[in-house]
Amino acid sequence: MEKADTTAARRSPVVAGQFYTASPQKLRAEVEAFLQRGTKRSNRTLLAMVPHAGYMYSGNTAGYTFGSSNLCDTIYLLGPNHTGRGAPVSVWSGGDWETPLGIVPVDIEARDQLLATGPFFEADTLAHINEHSLEVLLPFIQVANPNAKIVPISIATSSQETLAFVGAMLAEALKQNPDSSIVVSSDMSHYISADAAKKLDSLALSYVQSVDAQGLLSTVAHNNISMCGVLPMTAALIACEALGAARADILEYTSSGAVTGDLSQVVGYAGVIIDRP
Numbered sequence: 001m002e003k004a005d006t007t008a009a010r011r012s013p014v015v016a017g018q019f020y021t022a023s024p025q026k027l028r029a030e031v032e033a034f035l036q037r038g039t040k041r042s043n044r045t046l047l048a049m050v051p052h053a054g055y056m057y058s059g060n061t062a063g064y065t066f067g068s069s070n071l072c073d074t075i076y077l078l079g080p081n082h083t084g085r086g087a088p089v090s091v092w093s094g095g096d097w098e099t100p101l102g103i104v105p106v107d108i109e110a111r112d113q114l115l116a117t118g119p120f121f122e123a124d125t126l127a128h129i130n131e132h133s134l135e136v137l138l139p140f141i142q143v144a145n146p147n148a149k150i151v152p153i154s155i156a157t158s159s160q161e162t163l164a165f166v167g168a169m170l171a172e173a174l175k176q177n178p179d180s181s182i183v184v185s186s187d188m189s190h191y192i193s194a195d196a197a198k199k200l201d202s203l204a205l206s207y208v209q210s211v212d213a214q215g216l217l218s219t220v221a222h223n224n225i226s227m228c229g230v231l232p233m234t235a236a237l238i239a240c241e242a243l244g245a246a247r248a249d250i251l252e253y254t255s256s257g258a259v260t261g262d263l264s265q266v267v268g269y270a271g272v273i274i275d276r277p
Contacts, residue, residue, distance in 0.1 A: 013098060013099050034066075047184065048183050057256045062140055062269075063140065064271055071148060071181050075141060075151070079155070080185070080231060082133065083127070084156070086154065087122035087154075090124035092125060105149045110177065120166060128154055133154075154232075166235040167213065167235045171239040184232050187268065195263075201227070202253070204216060
């Protein structure tokens with residue numbers, strides 16, 4: 001594995017102008033409009049799962065979910081690893097993150113506490129430098145909670161032992177700091193018909209709804225469901241189970257076909273919230 005640069009400076013955006021506009025004024029206006037679809041919940045958010053496609057495709061669902069959430073100030077930001085680079089469980093070890101809307105600070109204390117729990121969490125930047133799944137969510141977080149600090153984590157291992165450890169340590173971290181939430185970045189099925197995607201994704205989401213981490217992981221594997229964030233979502237659900245959560249709210253399910261009109265090959269998008277028990 002390539003050696004991580006643990007002294008990396010601030011992370012600059014890599015998909016601004018592609019997945020979302022690079023214009024600060026336009027970006028803020030778009031995000032604010034997307035967020036207005038949701039009504040902020042009174043209970044603090046334990047977990048939110050949101051999609052990470054281009055805003056024209058998944059911005060509505062992401063905005064509805066973030067607009068409905070009540071995010072805490074420390075956000076453990078979990079996503080998949082699309083690039084194949086870096087550590088299996090990569091905790092960003094560089095500086096703060098930047099978007100066209102400004103700086104999102106890293107919660108150094110929360111990050112270092114995770115890294116101190118054992119060898120499964122690795123200080124790393126390679127998994128994050130060219131990865132879009134977390135970056136795409138940041139403008140929503142910046143507008144929804146301007147006080148937020150993040151702990152970016154990329155998960156690329158399907159080891160049940162590792163996922164169980166990550167979930168347990170996240171639960172402990174959230175128990176110690178009640179002002180913390182988990183945000184998971186995930187799209188659902190990829191490049192199948194809208195009908196097939198809805199059928200398969202409904203199956204996966206039924207296990208999300210019942211906060212059944214092992215049910216989700218095994219069902220996605222056995223049915224070849226191309227949910228790209230299943231690994232981080234499994235770890236997050238393990239944490240939620242440990243904290244006593246028993247039910248998730250599936251706020252919305254849609255697909256790219258709703259935008260393009262092409263129902264023969266779509267990507268599915270879901271918005272999910274779990275309130276703090």
